[in-house]
Amino acid sequence: MSEILIIGGGITGCASAYHLARRGAKVRLIESRNIAAMASGWTLGGVRQSGRDPAELPLARAAVTRWIGLADELGAETGYHRDGNIRLARTADEVETIREMVTAQRALGLTLDFLPDADAVRAIAPAIEAGVLAASFCPTDGYADPVAATRAFATAAQRYGAEIEEGIEAVGLVVRNGRIAGVETSRGFISADRVIVAAGTHSAALLAPLGLDLPLAIMQVQVALSRPVERVFQQVFGVANADCAGRQQPDGCFRYTSGIGPYPGDPERWTAATLAPVQAEMEALRARIGAFLPTLAAAPIERCWGGLIDMTPDALPVISPVATVQGLVVAAGFSGHGFGIAPAVGEAVAALVLDTPLPFDLAAFRFDRFSRGATAAPMTLHG
């Protein structure tokens, strides 16, 4: 049987491996570090439909339906909770941004409430003390445990026969006569007649030697995890200008993120040290959150880390075959919001690779939609 090789053991690669293996395909996944070593481990883990681009909304809605039964389906805990997403407005301009978002997304059929004042916000989230004028609230949004969910996909894929190998790096895609033939790796050549590039921020570098331009801007986000404190907040929160987001985990730890900025280093050579947040930036982040959620912002920090984001020019992913190389599929560029939709993305990638009817319209995610030299979109919402 022909072999399908997946490059990247983040949630995109692992969900794709699961769906392919479940459908009887012979699948091998290689991961240069370990499962969920990058964005899928760094993430806030929000599972949201609200604030999604209309093109992504069908995937996001389908994904939420799948998350509900996913732990049972995969036979492992995913840490999924459907407690809602609340997006806060702190200024008059932000109130308008949120109001417009609610109107637009309701028109697309999403159940999304507009909370018009601080009392309405506190009725949903009593821990929000001050500084908030209005919010949107999507009760069917939620979050999952990033590492547990990614591993759950990987383990379930293995159960269906997928081979998953950590510590193997793809170093070059090999094409013969216009068809993918395999991948050169740190442990030698692996032949495959279909290859999925799901290597997150590293995807562009794998494609470039073939003359394939995936215009990713590599951005950086800071994350903090507090020590456990009393559970006072159930939802995931974001803000209208995306300069912070967070949630309190079921164990009481408060996990929160900054807005994004450009990553000045070489994304191929990141280490935890090169990504480590600057103390002053973390203080500023705590102050921003402390303005409306003081109890949680005051919680002592256990750990901080930095994460990278693979941002495309239109902030939408690429989930697509590559027309000039038969057998090559790209699933990357999730632009800071690829965790929540992964259960649907994995299914879509499997259909693309197996050439069966697509469960979603993927036209907006074509590889060839960018013009050469396109630049990254400004970040509006993430998480």
Ligand SMILES: Cc1cc2nc3c(=O)[nH]c(=O)nc-3n(C[C@H](O)[C@H](O)[C@H](O)COP(=O)(O)OP(=O)(O)OC[C@H]3O[C@@H](n4cnc5c(N)ncnc54)[C@H](O)[C@@H]3O)c2cc1C
């Ligand atoms: C701080 C932060 C907060 C976020 N919050 C949210 C959120 O709340 N909700 C949401 O939906 N999304 C969120 N995101 C985005 C989301 O986490 C990512 O879009 C998603 O995890 C991407 O998954 P992936 O599998 O495509 O990429 P990754 O998880 O980055 O996986 C790529 C994998 O490929 C491996 N790899 C790279 N190069 C090679 C190679 N040459 N050979 C072999 N393996 C290779 C890497 O080691 C990595 O494990 C956030 C991201 C960050 C950083």
